[in-house]
Amino acid sequence: MSQFRSKVAIIGIGEVPSGKFPDRPCLQSCVEAARQAILDAGIDKNEIDVVMPTGVFYDRRFNTDLIFSKLAEELGLLGKAKANFQVFSGGASSSTMLKTACGLITAGLAKVILCVQCDKVGSAPTQEMIDLFATFGIPGEWETPYGSFMAATGSLVATRYMHETGATPEQLASVVVSMRKWAVLNPNAMLRRELTVQEILSSTMVTTPSTTREGNVLADGGAAFVVTDASIAKEVCKTPVYPLGFGSRVLHYSQSQNPDLVGMGYTEAGEEAFTMAGISASDVDIVELYDGYPIYPLLALEGLGLCKRGEAGAFVQAGNTWPGGKLPMTTNGGMLGQGHTAAGGGVAVLVEGVRQLMGKAGERQVKDAKMAVETAMGGTFMDIHVCILGNIIP
Amino acid sequence: MKKEYKKPLPSPSPWSSPFWEGCRRHELLIQHCRDCGANIFYPKLFCSSCLSPNLEWTKSSGRGKVYTFTTVYAYGPTQFVDDVPYVIAVIKLDEGVQLMSNVVDIEPERVRCDMEVEVVFDDVTEDFTLPKFKPVAI
Numbered sequence: 457m458s459q460f461r462s463k464v465a466i467i468g469i470g471e472v473p474s475g476k477f478p479d480r481p482c483l484q485s486c487v488e489a490a491r492q493a494i495l496d497a498g499i500d501k502n503e504i505d506v507v508m509p510t511g512v513f514y515d516r517r518f519n520t521d522l523i524f525s526k527l528a529e530e531l532g533l534l535g536k537a538k539a540n541f542q543v544f545s546g547g548a549s550s551s552t553m554l555k556t557a558c559g560l561i562t563a564g565l566a567k568v569i570l571c572v573q574c575d576k577v578g579s580a581p582t583q584e585m586i587d588l589f590a591t592f593g594i595p596g597e598w599e600t601p602y603g604s605f606m607a608a609t610g611s612l613v614a615t616r617y618m619h620e621t622g623a624t625p626e627q628l629a630s631v632v633v634s635m636r637k638w639a640v641l642n643p644n645a646m647l648r649r650e651l652t653v654q655e656i657l658s659s660t661m662v663t664t665p666s667t668t669r670e671g672n673v674l675a676d677g678g679a680a681f682v683v684t685d686a687s688i689a690k691e692v693c694k695t696p697v698y699p700l701g702f703g704s705r706v707l708h709y710s711q712s713q714n715p716d717l718v719g720m721g722y723t724e725a726g727e728e729a730f731t732m733a734g735i736s737a738s739d740v741d742i743v744e745l746y747d748g749y750p751i752y753p754l755l756a757l758e759g760l761g762l763c764k765r766g767e768a769g770a771f772v773q774a775g776n777t778w779p780g781g782k783l784p785m786t787t788n789g790g791m792l793g794q795g796h797t798a799a800g801g802g803v804a805v806l807v808e809g810v811r812q813l814m815g816k817a818g819e820r821q822v823k824d825a826k827m828a829v830e831t832a833m834g835g836t837f838m839d840i841h842v843c844i845l846g847n848i849i850p
Numbered sequence: 851m852k853k854e855y856k857k858p859l860p861s862p863s864p865w866s867s868p869f870w871e872g873c874r875r876h877e878l879l880i881q882h883c884r885d886c887g888a889n890i891f892y893p894k895l896f897c898s899s900c901l902s903p904n905l906e907w908t909k910s911s912g913r914g915k916v917y918t919f920t921t922v923y924a925y926g927p928t929q930f931v932d933d934v935p936y937v938i939a940v941i942k943l944d945e946g947v948q949l950m951s952n953v954v955d956i957e958p959e960r961v962r963c964d965m966e967v968e969v970v971f972d973d974v975t976e977d978f979t980l981p982k983f984k985p986v987a988i
Binding site: 583586587590595596597598599600601602603604605607608611612613614615616619660661662663664665666668671710711712713714715717 | 860863892917928929933940950
């Protein structure tokens with residue numbers, strides 16, 4: 457049994473709206489999200505002993521500021537916080553921050569940890585960001601000369617998946633339909649309009665088999681969460697959320713070096729996480745699956761054992777993951793609905809899982825949700841992290 | 851007279867230069883570990899199976915299969931916007947290693963997973979030749 461189980465809890469969350477906010481500096485997103493999370497946690501901010509910002513891609517200077525304790529200074533934690541350091545693995549930073557926090561708390565090296573993300577990739581010129589993201593995990597010597605870039609990485613996986621399973625373009629598009637339905641209910645989402653399969657498939661073809669509406673849209677945003685010792689959690693928080701199990705694998709740096717682009721380690725990471733949590737896939741009420749592109753939630757549903765191989769597309773197409781469906785999926789709308797805030801795409805999904813389990817998801821609240829499985833991936837989907845969260849300890 | 855090549859070129863490392871020199875001679879080279887027998891691509895300082903420094907270069911058959919691919923039609927990187935449609939693919943060579951490349955000499959709509967392909971060399975500049983792949987003639 458894991459050492460952190462029943463000893464660590466998430467007690468507060470904060471988030472600013474995702475979208476294009478050219479006049480909102482990174483610092484503002486960062487401090488507003490942090491302040492919300494502290495207020496939500498109901499703690500005195502001076503109790504925070506570790507400030508853990510993750511990385512910012514758009515503004516390198518500001519990223520350096522965060523490494524060098526800018527946030528601790530803004531929050532008046534100088535002389536009080538014991539450490540400020542960055543934990544960064546791209547889109548997987550949600551899980552790696554949470555895991556690091558669990559370790560520090562379980563080891564007695566920290567009591568209250570503030571994890572914060574912000575970025576501003578949404579208000580930059582689109583072509584500039586396409587070019588910037590074409591350097592993220594795409595090897596300059598071995599892949600860049602052939603014209604690969606972020607959207608292509610998702611499509612390379614989708615092509616192989618369709619080849620092996622016979623999944624249809626309509627089924628992949630259904631993932632976007634599901635994400636948009638949730639985004640409509642999310643006031644912090646960027647793309648709050650429902651789309652039909654027809655609208656999605658008739659939009660511009662970008663990288664076969666994916667159209668422009670099957671690509672995530674870059675957004676500015678910020679989110680934060682507070683992690684603490686479970687004994688403190690019970691005093692200050694009505695519904696603490698407990699990390700119950702983790703599983704993960706590093707899969708590649710260069711996408712071309714991954715021998716199993718349709719497996720992506722979901723099965724191995726999922727088995728690890730469910731075993732650690734002491735529950736099975738059928739025990740989860742909601743799935744907060746990292747998307748980026750429609751293919752990944754499908755691979756996750758199958759790899760985690762929630763659907764049989766090749767059946768996830770039909771499962772989503774039938775409406776099972778929509779609001780009111782039997783397995784609510786990525787209930788903030790994911791990067792296809794809320795917007796892709798760089799490392800924040802994953803943080804937003806984790807924060808949403810916590811929000812649901814705390815019962816604070818407003819119009820999109822899934823009734824009586826007790827257990828969630830959350831996934832995170834970074835770079836060109838270089839790794840897979842699976843986390844089981846619960847508002848009860850089974 | 852070749853027109854000016856404006857797309858990104860590799861920046862070889864001391865240990866990958868033999869690969870690019872091979873491409874200029876129209877030879878596709880991969881590394882082979884003399885200790886554990888692993889075939890290695892892309893070029894490494896040490897064997898990625900056993901960390902041995904005892905590596906040698908061998909000539910690949912240049913034949914393999916398309917593991918997966920995508921055809922780019924829009925919103926690609928700046929330097930490739932005039933190339934659309936172009937096919938990006940992950941090729942699995944018969945020697946068991948994988949690499950990214952382009953599939954050429956075929957209409958993009960006809961490319962398929964597991965299609966058999968063979969290397970062709972594209973002399974893009976005087977200094978650089980990129981290995982690309984075309985369908986094996988049946």
